[in-house]
Amino acid sequence: MEGQLSHLKRAIDKGSNARYITIASGKGGVGKTLISINLAIIIASSNKKVLIIDGDFGLSNVHIMLGLAPDKNLSDFINGKASIDEIVFKINPNVHFISSGNGIQELVNLNSKDIVSILDRIHEYAETNYDIIIFDTPPGIHNETLIITSSSDIPIIISTPEPTAVADAYALIKVLNTSMMLKDFYVLINKCASKEEGAKVFGSIETVAKKFLDVNLNYVGYLTYNKNIIRKIVDQKPFDKLLTQELNEVLKRVPLNIELKTKESFWSKLAQRMKLG
Numbered sequence: 001m002e003g004q005l006s007h008l009k010r011a012i013d014k015g016s017n018a019r020y021i022t023i024a025s026g027k028g029g030v031g032k033t034l035i036s037i038n039l040a041i042i043i044a045s046s047n048k049k050v051l052i053i054d055g056d057f058g059l060s061n062v063h064i065m066l067g068l069a070p071d072k073n074l075s076d077f078i079n080g081k082a083s084i085d086e087i088v089f090k091i092n093p094n095v096h097f098i099s100s101g102n103g104i105q106e107l108v109n110l111n112s113k114d115i116v117s118i119l120d121r122i123h124e125y126a127e128t129n130y131d132i133i134i135f136d137t138p139p140g141i142h143n144e145t146l147i148i149t150s151s152s153d154i155p156i157i158i159s160t161p162e163p164t165a166v167a168d169a170y171a172l173i174k175v176l177n178t179s180m181m182l183k184d185f186y187v188l189i190n191k192c193a194s195k196e197e198g199a200k201v202f203g204s205i206e207t208v209a210k211k212f213l214d215v216n217l218n219y220v221g222y223l224t225y226n227k228n229i230i231r232k233i234v235d236q237k238p239f240d241k242l243l244t245q246e247l248n249e250v251l252k253r254v255p256l257n258i259e260l261k262t263k264e265s266f267w268s269k270l271a272q273r274m275k276l277g
Contacts, residue, residue, distance in 0.1 A: 018266075021134045021254075022135045023135065024139075024149045024158070025168070026167070026168025026170070026171050027165050027168040033136050034243075035188070042251060050131065050132045051129070052097045052134050053074070062136055066236060066238070072086050073099040074107075076101070107274070108274055127265075141175050154258065155184075155186065156220070159188075159190070160189065169187070170205050177213045177214065185215060186220050198222025219253070221249055221250040
C-alpha cells in the first residue's frame with residue numbers, strides 16, 4: 001500500500017508552472033470573496049488565465065456575489081457525477097470558477113489512494129489551463145483552511161482595523177506557523193480610513209508576531225473603506241474603479257512570479273497534509 005501511495009504521490013509531484021494564491025482570514029466579513037474576485041479579474045487583464053476555487057464549503061458565495069448559478073461543483077466531480085470540464089464555470093474568457101460545494105471537506109475524508117488520484121486529475125487540468133489559481137477559503141481556523149493555505153505559494157491574510165479581526169488574523173497566522181510550519185505570509189488590511197491606518201494595523205500584527213513566532217510578514221498594502229462597493233455587491237456587480245486602483249498597487253507587492261523554494265507541487269503538498277504527511 002505504501003508503495004502504491006508513493007507512486008501516486010510522485011504522479012502529482014511534477015513541479016508547477018502555475019502559481020497558487022490563498023485568500024484567508026481569521027474571521028468572516030473582512031472582504032475575502034470580494035478581493036478574490038477582483039484580484040482574478042485584474043490579473044487576467046494582463047492576459048493570464050486565472051481559476052478561482054471557492055473553498056468555503058457549505059457557504060460558497062463567489063457565484064452569489066457574481067449573480068451566477070453553476071449547475072455542478074467540486075463535490076460532483078469527487079463523487080463521479082461530473083467531469084472536471086463540467087464543473088468549471090466561465091466568468092469571462094480568462095477567468096474561470098469552480099464552486100467547491102462540500103467538495104474539499106469530502107476530499108479530506110477520503111482514503112489516501114482516492115485523494116491522490118483525484119488531486120492528480122485536478123493538478124493536470126490546472127497546470128494545463130491556468131497561470132494563477134486563487135482559493136477563497138473559509139474564515140477562521142478550519143482544517144481545510146489550514147491545509148490549503150499552508151500548501152499555497154502565496155498565502156494572503158486579510159484583516160480589517162477592527163480589534164477582533166486583528167486578533168483573529170494573528171491567531172490564524174500563529175496556528176499556520178506552529179501547526180503547519182508556514183513561515184512566509186502576505187498581509188492585506190481592508191476597510192481602512194487611510195494609508196496610515198493600514199500601516200498601523202499591520203504594524204500591530206507584525207510586532208506581536210515577531211515577538212512570539214518565527215515568521216516573515218510581508219505587507220502588501222491596504223484598501224480603503226468604500227461605501228460604493230456595498231451597493232455594487234448588493235447588485236451582484238462587485239467591481240469599483242477605486243478598488244481596482246488600490247488592488248493594482250497591492251499586486252505590485254505580490255510576487256506572482258515567485259521562485260518556488262521547492263519543486264514539490266501545490267497538489268502534492270495538499271495530499272501530504274491531508275493524508276500522507
